[in-house]
Amino acid sequence: MMRFTTLIKNPADWMTGEGADNAIVLTSRIRLARNLRGESFPGWAKKEERRHALEVMRPAVEGLSVMKDAFSQELDDLTSVQKQVLVERHLISREHAARGEGSAAVIERRQSIALMLNEEDHLRMQAIRPGMSLRGAFESLSAIDDELENALELAFDHELGYLTTCPTNLGTGLRASAMLHLPALVLSDQIGQVLQAVNKIGLAVRGLYGEGTESLGNLFQISNQSTLGESEETILRRLERVISQVATHERNARDKLLEDDPAMVSDKIGRAYGVLRHAWIIDSKEALTHLSLLRLGGDLGFLPQDTVKTCDALLMDIQPAHLQLHSGRKMTPEERDSIRAEIVRGRLQSLEAPDIRSTRKKDESDPDPEIL
Template sequence: MMRFATLMKHPADWMTGKGADNAVVLTSRIRLARNLANVPFPGWAKKGQRQEVLEELLPCVEALDCMKDGFSKPLESLSSVQKQVMVERHLISREHAARGEGSAVVIERRQSISVMINEEDHLRMQSIRPGLDLTAAYETLSEFDDEVAGAVEYAFDPALGYLTTCPTNLGTGMRASSMLHLPALVISDQIGQVLQAVNKIGLAVRGIFGEGTESLGNLFQISNQSTLGESEATILRRLERVIAQVAKHERNAREKLLEDDPDMVCDKIGRGYGVLKHAWIIDSKEALNHLSLLRLGGDLGFLPGETVALCDELLMEIQPAHLQVHNGSKLSPEERDAIRAEIIRSRLQTLQPPDIRFIKKTGGEDDTSPDLGIA
């Protein structure tokens, strides 16, 4: 099995957008909640029962072909910093990181599939892919789910579907979400209208680390809220349609900003570049917001196209737990801010200033209405 140090060393394919258009939609994620039949769910289970579930599920998940040479650990054997690294990589939830004895995590080598055992449910399985690719992420995870179902019996009701700890997950037990980078909608003050329209059609909008977190670096998660009464295919079709519409509005907003006020766009990207290249102390929030502008500059042509992937790697590397693992010791907030600035300066060392010589009016589509066209 893979060691934690190896997991840290290699960014996942979805983190760097390998082989996908991820300029607006960074990632697509599918999560399935499942429980074993005739066993108390984790929140009601006694310590011994949780351990029995772990002993049944862990070898079953580890034995699957895709988990060969993967990472597998009981949570009690991981430090709080190691668990927080996995939260920052979106491989486990904050709730799972708070658990210890009787819980475990199994992660596929490329980090595109991860499994939480004894989180809120006995199994929380997820698949992540770069770009807008929810259907492919679901198909991958559905095959994985079928293999697990061949080895254990799930708690299932013909009328209610998969039984879960939280009633909002009943039915398919599926949560589908995409992470979007929406700086132009934020800069042009249209983000509120667009997100309100998304909420009105029954979808959830959250921050960078999911429920209860704020949007940093102009990153937003959009996901389904209902899981009962509709098929997985229906949920995915609607969600992909809405996310594609939001991405189109962001594209149009980027073009219109360049058309209407190119000097302002140049200024914002230039300031972000200047701060990141020369700051000696920088906190997470400020760093993420400036990296967002650099990422925008890479997409618009102010900076080389590979700047987008570089920013995506830095978005992960400068998180608090990643910094502490990188440094090999616990750090105070002040020490983290100094090391974060040092890492960013080092990674951006060869990045030339934004090129504004050939900025022209692009004549982008004047379509910035928040109407998502969803009945």
């Protein structure tokens, strides 16, 4: 089995966005909730019942074909910083990290598949893919679900579907979500009405780390709310439609900002570049805000295209637990702010100043409307 240090040494496949268009839709995630038949659900289970459920599940999960040379660990055997790193990487939930004895995580080596054992449900499995790829994520998880159905007896009712701790997960047990980067909708004050419209049709909008978290770095997570009475196909199709509509609104907002107020866009990106290249102390929130604008600059052509990838790697590496792991010791918030600034400066050292003229290139190359 893989060690924690080996798992974390490499960025996850979905973090690097390899081969995917992730300018607006960063990642797609599918999660399935399942429980064992005849076992008390984790929230009600006594300690020995949780341990028993874990002993039943763990060999089946480790035996999955995708889990060859995977990382598998009981959460009790991880330090609080290690658990927090897994939360920051979206590999376990904050709730799972807080659970004690009898909980475990099994994570595929490329980190695109992760299974939480004894979280709110006995099994929470997830697949993450870069860009807009809900189908691909669903298909890979579906194959794992089929494998587990053959190895374990799952709690299933012919009327209600899969039985889960929370009624909103009943039925398919499926939660599909995408992480979107929406800086132009935020800058043009349209974000409120777009998110309101998304909420109105029964989808949830959350921050960077899901339920109860704020949006940082202009990142928003859109997911389905309920699963009962709808097929997987219906849930996925609705989400795909809404996400592509929101992405189109963002793309249009980017074009319109460049057209209507190129000076403001240039200023925002230029200032973000200046702060990140020269700050000696920077907190998480400020760093994420500026990285978001730098990422936008990479997409709009102010900065080289690979700036987007650099920003994505930094989004993860400057999170508090990642910083502590990097320095190998517990740090005060002030120390973290200094180390964060140092890492950012180092990574952006060779990044040249934004090419602000690129905002005018479009106008100069446009034919004169009066001649047409």
